[in-house]
Structures are given as structure tokens and as C-alpha cells.
Amino acid sequence: MKRLLCLTPILVMSFVLAACSSNDNKLPETDRGHSASNNSNRAKEEPTEDSISDIRIKLTFNDEEVFVRMYDNPTSRDFLARLPLTVTFEDYVGKEKISILQKRLSADNVQSGNQPKRGDFAYYSPWGNLAIFYKDFEDATNDLIILGKIESGKDNFENIHGDFTVTIEKVD
Template identity: 30%
Template sequence: MRIQIESETVTILCELNDSQAAADLVVQLPLTIEVENFSTNEKTFYPPEKLDISDAQLANAEKGTLAYYSPWADVVLFYDHFGQGSQLYELGQVIDGIDEIEALSGTITITVSE
């Protein structure tokens, strides 16, 4: 399954893994939501509903990793190395637009991509 993340100037394509958490994100799409900067290496947004992490793998986040941080119930898109963190679960990877992640800002639209 693939999703597309778009702002006014940026389009990013992600390939999701087979976890229930990724499936839970997909059923909430399409979403139009605010993306926020966090730290020096990530963009975050908050889906309306929490994701089921019961079968999700912990993430070893690198540039291009799409993950879910369960304590805050936010989806994280990394534009630089992060590494491992407890309660950070991988949802997928950017397959197109990896160098555009840092430029995401404001309102984004997330849709299922064919």
C-alpha cells in the first residue's frame, strides 16, 4: 500500500509495511491536517484515531522513515537520522520525494496512492 503526502509545494510518496498500525492509518485517509516541525530531524502530524501497534516493529529511523510514536499518538516523518527509540514503530518508507520532507509545512493532504 502506498500513500501520498502533499503540501502546496511538496509531494512525497511512501510505501507502507503490512502492520496493523499502517492499515489503521490508511482507513483514516484522506486526511487534511497540519504538519509540525519537531526537533531537528522530523515532521509530525496527529491522525484522528490511535493506531494499533500490536504487530508493529520498532523503528530504526533514518531519513525517509515513516513511523508512529505511540505515547503521543503522532505520525513522524524523518528527514534526518534518528535511530531507535522505545515506542517508535515503523509504518513504512519514503520511496519518492525523500529530499522534500524537510520542506513540508502548514496544511498537508494525505491520500491513498494507486
């Protein structure tokens, strides 16, 4: 009987602590907030050297070529499976060029939340668009999935005004 009396407070305290603890990872994204400051405690998955693949793509437009080294993630693989592709890009907020895809890419099991940097080739899952960042974008949303990094030709995007058509294909 004494053992039961000693264990009862421990069991009650364990139950109370478990019930009162917070686990934000189980909350939907909409309940956690969307601003970068609200997600400062959430670990962000920055692309690492290990996640860079050997696959490169070439973007051709206005007699220019831009080469992108792709990251190895499910969204990048889904995008690569659709190539070759011809899309039209337009400027967005003076920092990126965007193109809405006809069919959304798979964003399942991919950690988003990266802040884009100049030269990032990304996918914005809520709108279903590709994004090419020609300037850093510190206040960007947390819904970006970085697909790759421009290796050459970053400067080619900054001086384009108006819509332009791009052919995207894999490079051997």
C-alpha cells in the first residue's frame, strides 16, 4: 500500500506535465502563423552540399543560357520529370521572376521555409509557381521550396523588363 501511495503523486505529476506541454509540430501551419518571426524557433532545412545533385538544367531565353544545379528533393525530382518545358516568366516585386505552372509540383515530405537568396531557383507551393531570385528576399514567405542554385548567368535576369519565354531542359 505504501508503494501505491508513493507512486500516485509521481503518476499524477507526469500526467499533468504531459497534458500541459506544447508541441507546435502537430499544429497545422495556419495555426503556427506565417511570418518569419513566428517561425524563428522552427528548425529550417537549408540545402547542404549533401543535398546537391549531379543534375543540371539549362534555361534558355533571349539568346542567353543560365545553368542551374538542382537539389535532391521530391519537388525537384517531380519538376525534372516534366522537362523539357517552355514557360513564360514575369517580374515580381523587383526581386524575382515567376512563372505559374499548369500543373502543381508535389510538395509532400519537403521542408519549406528557406529564405531565398540571389541565384535560388525555387517553387512557391501555395501559388504553384517557379521563382528565380535575382536579389535576396529577406521578408519572403515560409512556403518556398528551393529546387536548385544558379551556377552561371544570375545577372541575366535583373535587366529583363516585361514577360519573357524560357525553355528549360536537362543538361547531360
